[in-house]
Amino acid sequence: MNNEDHDIESALRRLRPRPPGPAVVSAIGRALDAPAASPSARGVILRWSAGLSAAAAGLLGFLFFTRAPVTAAPEYQLVRAEQPPAAVDVFAPVRLADGSFARPVRVRWSNETQWEDRRTNTRLINYSPSEQFGLIPMETY
C-alpha cells in the first residue's frame, strides 16, 4: 500500500455513515429489554411439544401404576374333551406292483380339548386333526 492509498483510506475513515433509523434503534432496544417476551415460532412449538410430551408421560405412568393388579398363574380346568366319529373314505381297488389288488382307505378324525379359567373367563382350546391312509389287501378268485 502506498502513501496515496493510505491518504484515501484515512479520508474514507473520516466519512460519517448515516445512522440507522430510530425505528431500528427502538426495535433493537425492545428486543434487548425483553428477550423472553417474544419467543420465536419454533420456540413456541418446542415448548408446547415438551409440555405435551411430559403430560403424556405422566398419564402413562399414572395408568401403569394404578391399574388393577394381575394374579400370578392362570388356573385352567378341563371342561371338554371330544373325539367325533372318524370319517372313512374307501376308494376303488388298485393293482399293486406285485400283481395283487388292494383297496385304498383314508381315515380322518380329530381330538378337541377345552380348558377354562373361570376367574378371567378365558378358554384354551386344543384342536388336533389327524389323517391316516392305508391299503386293505384284496383276495381275488
Next chain:
Amino acid sequence: MNDAHSEQDWRAWFAEHGARLRLIARQWTRSDADADDVLQEAFVRFWKHQRHLPGNPNALVVTSIRRAALDLHRRTDRRALREQVVSADAAAVADFAPEADPRLQALASSLPSLSTEQREVVVLKVWGDLTFEQIGAQLEISPNTAASRWRYAMEALRRLVTARTYE
C-alpha cells in the same frame, strides 16, 4: 455457557457501531428500508445466539448481516429490478452525512461509482474493520483477490476524487 461479554452494554455498543454496520448492510440490500430490516434482524440474531462467544464481536455481527441480507434476497428475489436501480442512484450521498470538506464530499460521492465488488471490499475494510483474510471469508474469495480489489478501488477513487474536486 460462559458469557465472554457478560459486562457488555450491547445497547451502547450498537449506538457506537450502528452507523457503520448499517452502511455494511446497505451494500448487500436494495433499499434503505431493507438495510434497516437486515441490520435489525442481524443484530438481534447475533445478540440472541452469539453474544456469549469470545473474541471481538465485530466479525460475527458482519457475518450475521451478510446472512440476513442473503436471506432477504432469497425471500424477495422476485421483487422488481426497478427498486435496485432506483436505490443505486438514491444511495449515492444519502449513505453519509454531508461534509464541509469538498474533498471528503467528493470521496463520499465517488464511492457509488465503484463496482459492486470493489465497493463491498472497501466498506468491509474501512467500516467493517476486517482484514483481507476476513473479507475473503465473507465474500468467498481469496485474500489476494480481496487485496487486488482494494488496490483497484483506491486507484479509482483517487482518480474520481481528483476529477470531482476540480470540477
